[in-house]
Amino acid sequence: MINVIGLGYIGLPTALMMASHGVEVIGTDYNKELVATLNEGKTTFKEKGLDELFKEAVVKGINFTTEYQTTDTYIISVPTPYDKFSKKVDPSYVIAAVKDVMKVCPKGATVVIESTVSPGTIDKYIRPIIKDINLVHAPERIIPGNMVYELLNNNRTIGADSREIGEKVKSYYASFCQGEIVVTDIRTAEMTKVVENTFRAVNIAFANELARICRHDNMDVYEIIRICNMHPRVNILQPGPGVGGHCISVDPWFLVGDYPQLAKVIDESMKTNDGQPSFVLERIYEIMKENGISDTGRVGLYGITYKENVDDIRESPTLQMLDIQERHLASPLKTFDPFFTDKAIVPNQILDFDQFLNEVDMVVIMVKHDHIKQRWDKLRGKVIIDCHNVCPIGERVYHI
Numbered sequence: 001m002i003n004v005i006g007l008g009y010i011g012l013p014t015a016l017m018m019a020s021h022g023v024e025v026i027g028t029d030y031n032k033e034l035v036a037t038l039n040e041g042k043t044t045f046k047e048k049g050l051d052e053l054f055k056e057a058v059v060k061g062i063n064f065t066t067e068y069q070t071t072d073t074y075i076i077s078v079p080t081p082y083d084k085f086s087k088k089v090d091p092s093y094v095i096a097a098v099k100d101v102m103k104v105c106p107k108g109a110t111v112v113i114e115s116t117v118s119p120g121t122i123d124k125y126i127r128p129i130i131k132d133i134n135l136v137h138a139p140e141r142i143i144p145g146n147m148v149y150e151l152l153n154n155n156r157t158i159g160a161d162s163r164e165i166g167e168k169v170k171s172y173y174a175s176f177c178q179g180e181i182v183v184t185d186i187r188t189a190e191m192t193k194v195v196e197n198t199f200r201a202v203n204i205a206f207a208n209e210l211a212r213i214c215r216h217d218n219m220d221v222y223e224i225i226r227i228c229n230m231h232p233r234v235n236i237l238q239p240g241p242g243v244g245g246h247c248i249s250v251d252p253w254f255l256v257g258d259y260p261q262l263a264k265v266i267d268e269s270m271k272t273n274d275g276q277p278s279f280v281l282e283r284i285y286e287i288m289k290e291n292g293i294s295d296t297g298r299v300g301l302y303g304i305t306y307k308e309n310v311d312d313i314r315e316s317p318t319l320q321m322l323d324i325q326e327r328h329l330a331s332p333l334k335t336f337d338p339f340f341t342d343k344a345i346v347p348n349q350i351l352d353f354d355q356f357l358n359e360v361d362m363v364v365i366m367v368k369h370d371h372i373k374q375r376w377d378k379l380r381g382k383v384i385i386d387c388h389n390v391c392p393i394g395e396r397v398y399h400i
């Protein structure tokens, strides 16, 4: 039996996937409300295919509890934020979970850490608190919005101290994963996960920097990227209003924190990406002036989540913009998001799309949800800032 510890965006789909493929699974989370919701038969976040997977896993006998189980295998998928001051990984959640596992697990059990950690974290923080158990690191690569498909199809990495343990854990993942599963050592597995997200962050930063250069001298960044990408060895990403989520905006900081004298490009890239919400705010200000809009209350941000078609708001560029605005004591911008409607977190949001449009003269497309792509007509007559180059309306559409 596998006890999955931490039933959030990663732990829940992983537990459901294993259970629906015939592995005996008990999911544990210390959040009582979350466990109660799951036990009522409801999922805790929106994700394509998750409800169907949930039903299948329940039929196959998955259980949810707040208690740690005595068993031979654990998968830990608790948060790993970074310390905003030192930039280093904050391993405290993983340490706490492993300590609790140690209280109930038998000798010889295997503890798989799925949480993303910086290279060396397991040696430094986890090894000293364990005894007579096998440690494995199996970082997760799935992307919110396509998690179920990617859980089934992505290649994955398993880092273990011995080939035997690595192969044993590989067989659990192979119960559902159709991608290639590479077995390596723990430190290499730690580093690969962080490097993958750093690669993405640096490349996004390059596109964002190009957008700023092109804006400065009035060049069309999208046309330039399109033409450059016709080169057989060039593949530039698209600029955007900022980077959010729990991976690309967080993990590269681990390398900056651990190797401050070496990770210079990474440091600058992260600062560039973090500066995008301010850059968009400046663009809003310029375009308001150009169009005679003087009241920021008549400007609406479309999209609160950090990416399209998900309800995850962690590190969201829209929230970063609202925060910067608030700190400048400006009257708040309006917001709307079909996926995120919690007024306790974003009080100034409007829940009805038509009402949102009635109350604004300018719409800033922060997130390219499918919802807006099916309703372009409703935006006619508005001033639009399209942060993703997706709006097909010809008139009064500006880019970042």
Ligand SMILES: NC(=O)c1ccc[n+]([C@@H]2O[C@H](COP(=O)([O-])OP(=O)(O)OC[C@H]3O[C@@H](n4cnc5c(N)ncnc54)[C@H](O)[C@@H]3O)[C@@H](O)[C@H]2O)c1
Residues within 6 Å of the ligand: 005, 006, 007, 008, 009, 010, 011, 028, 029, 030, 031, 034, 077, 078, 079, 080, 093, 096, 097, 100, 114, 115, 116, 117, 140, 141, 142, 143, 144, 246, 247
């Ligand atoms: N979200 C993603 O897209 C993504 C992708 C790849 C990797 N990761 C990594 O996966 C890990 C988990 O991320 P997430 O997005 O699932 O986080 P999350 O915040 O959605 O979920 C974590 C869950 O763990 C629970 N928890 C925390 N400490 C616990 C403890 N000691 N005992 C029991 N439960 C505990 C929390 O209540 C929460 O429900 C992180 O390291 C993250 O970097 C996330």
